[in-house]
Amino acid sequence: MNAKNPHSSSFRDPSGYVFIEGGDIKRAINPIYFKQYKALTQSGFYQGLIKNGLLISHKEVSNSDETIVLQADKIPFITYPYEWSFNMYKEAALLTLKIQKYSLEHDFTLKDATAFNITFHKGKAVFIDTLSFDFYIENSPWRAYKQFITHFFGPLVLAHYHGAQQLKMLSNFIDGIPVKMISSMLPLKTKLSPLLYSNIHLLAKLEDKHNEDYKDEAKAAKLSKKGQFNIIESLYNYIKKLELKETSEWGNYYDKINYSDEAFIEKSRIINDWVNAIQPKTLVDIGGNDGTFVRKLEHYVETALVCDIDNNSVDLNHKTMKMNKEEFMLPFVLDILNPSPAIGFNNTERFSFLERVKVFSPEITLALAVIHHISLSGNVPFHNSALFFSSFSKYVIIEFPKREDSWVQRLLKSKREFENHFDYYSIESFESAYGAFFNIKQKETILDSERVLYLLETKS
Amino acid sequence: MYFLYFDPGLGAMIIQTIIAAVAGVVLFSKNLMHKIKVFLGIAKAHKDDVFDDIDVKDSDSENK
Structure with a gap:
């Protein structure tokens, strides 16, 4: 034992x-x-x-x-494949292929290729399963090939055709998305692509055919090293060029919102004043878009988790992080109204977002202009969101858009006859509900806008 | 020696020869097209790319 x-x-x-x-x-x-x-x-x-x-x-x-x-080496916060944006997912897939090629060149091989072998650390994807390597046996096929298809290639191709939401499927299929399912979901025209046809449709067909076959023919299957290099390189080139066809939920968010330049600078000034006073090493920005506000911080943080519901914002953050070679930034996709659950055997193989963020315990949580989405789009009462925000951080900076704010008005209008149900959405009831969990340390109205910033300290 | 703690898929093992052959043709033709394009001067210059090549840079790995 x-x-x-x-x-x-x-x-x-x-x-x-x-x-x-x-x-x-x-x-x-x-x-x-x-x-x-x-x-x-x-x-x-x-x-x-x-x-x-x-x-x-x-x-x-x-x-x-x-x-x-x-x-x-300790990684402060583990992100899972279903939390990666499209380009993060691509980076992880390419890393796996790169490692397999390097392994083959040194007469080793990856014996598995699950997406959970990779996470993001110091601004890039890194392989974390040290024991995933084995000796390469001459002329043997890649054992982990199918795993690579079901964990990486399949989801990426599905995302290309059907949108980045497809990448979340791995949270339901911890062992990879069944090949047959990938094949059935792809448009007919993909059968005309030699690469997609052979790696997905034909694979699905053969897997189906040999499904009930338990004779040990696998050992008899042969593939030269050159052949394996061909597979790996062709997949690498294909994935590298793969792109998403969708536009962002927020688009050019900062062009659209009702901030004058002055208000924008002021907001950043106030946040900086507060953050400088606290001197945090870690923080999480819930609804952090492309990381704009975290990048405006003057104080250096060791690790900043920046999550957003929108894949494209996270993708943009990932790209900026790569270009600037930033190591402190950790972007990922998260829907705060439905954060990643705990999955796997006994529900303990992969941890929920809440479990992980509690262990990480960021010193400050930024929730800038998300409270109206949580309250009005998600119908979450102030009491419940206060309970959530008070559960993992000592300080919380919340930006509260007042009823008069045009975004709030838009969200309220969309409720139609149900609008009266949200009469509680006011600064007074916000303060009283959050007052049960937090002390209000600071409060500042952003000039030239209908928004108020709060610095809250969790009551112990 | 392999530890059989997950099923590699029999079909997936057998099929790799075929996939490798297809991949070989694809790689060859892409390379050829690229060479022709470069020759004709219509190959696109590499744009800003966050992803690098599959090869691990030798200079880094040789001084192990």
């Missing part, structure tokens, strides 16, 4: 398991994987991957006949 208490998400691979000791992430390796581990270490393969920033770095902390223990 495992000597240490394995992490609840780490039981699939018998090579070893992850456990947490004194707040550190450690990985125990079982004797069954010693040979691989030694070869990977001694050949300098691990070092090569780590040096190039492809694999999370680790150090060996103990070594006995029963177990080898590694300690990995």
Whole structure:
């Protein structure tokens, strides 16, 4: 049995398991994987991957006949595939292929290719499953090929044809989207593309045919290394060029909203004053759009989570982050009215957003101009949203658009005869409901607008 | 040695030879088209790209 208490998400691979000791992430390796581990270490393969920033770095902390223990670099906040924007997803897919090519060149291979082997850290995708490598056996096909299709290629192609919402499907299919389903959802014309036809439609057909076949023919299947390089490179080129066909929910948000230039500068000035006084190392911006306000902060934060419901905003943030080579920024897609649930066996393989953000416990939460969406679009009463915001951060900065604000008016109008139900939406009832959970530290009206900024401190 | 803790899919193993052949043709023709375009001077210059090539840069990996 495992000597240490394995992490609840780490039981699939018998090579070893992850456990947490004194707040550190450690990985125990079982004797069954010693040979691989030694070869990977001694050949300098691990070092090569780590040096190039492809694999999370680790150090060996103990070594006995029963177990080898590694300690990995700690990642402050893990994002999951169903929280990535289209281009983040692309980056993760390309990283997997890049690592597989590098592995083959060094006579190793990725033995699995799940999207959960990757997360974002210091401004880029990084591979986190140190034990996913095995020896390459001459002329053997890529075992993880189908996994790559169901975890990466399929979802990306579906998103290309049907929109970025498709990427959320992995939260229902933790083992990848069934090939047959991907094939059935793609438009007919995709059968004319040699690459899509062979990698998806034909694969679905063959998988279906061999579904009930348990003879060990898999071992007999042969593929030259050159052939495998061809598959990997053609997928890489295809994915690299893949783009989304949709426009943003917000579009040029900052051009559309009712902010004069002065109000915009003022808003940023007030937020900066407050943030500078608190000096946080970590923060989360709920509804942070493309990260504009976080980038305007004068104070340096180590990790800033910036989430938004809109894929394109997150994509834009991701692109800006790449161009500026920012390491502190961690963008991801999140619908605050339906945050990522806990999934997998025992509901403990992948953690919910709330569980993760509580562990991360950002010092400040920014909720700029989202309260009217939560209250009016989501019908969430002030009491409930206050309870939510008070559950993970010490300070919360909320921007409250008054009833007179044109966005609020628009949202209210859309309620039609139900509009009276939202009579409670006023600054007085906001303050009284939030007063039950927070002390109001600061309050400032943004000049030239119908909006008020609050600095709230959670009551302990 | 492989640990069979997930099903690689029998069909998926067999089919890879076919996919590799298709991929080979696709890669070859794309390369050829690119060369022709470059020759005719109509190949697009590389725009700002956040994604790099599949190859890990040798200069970084050789001094392991």
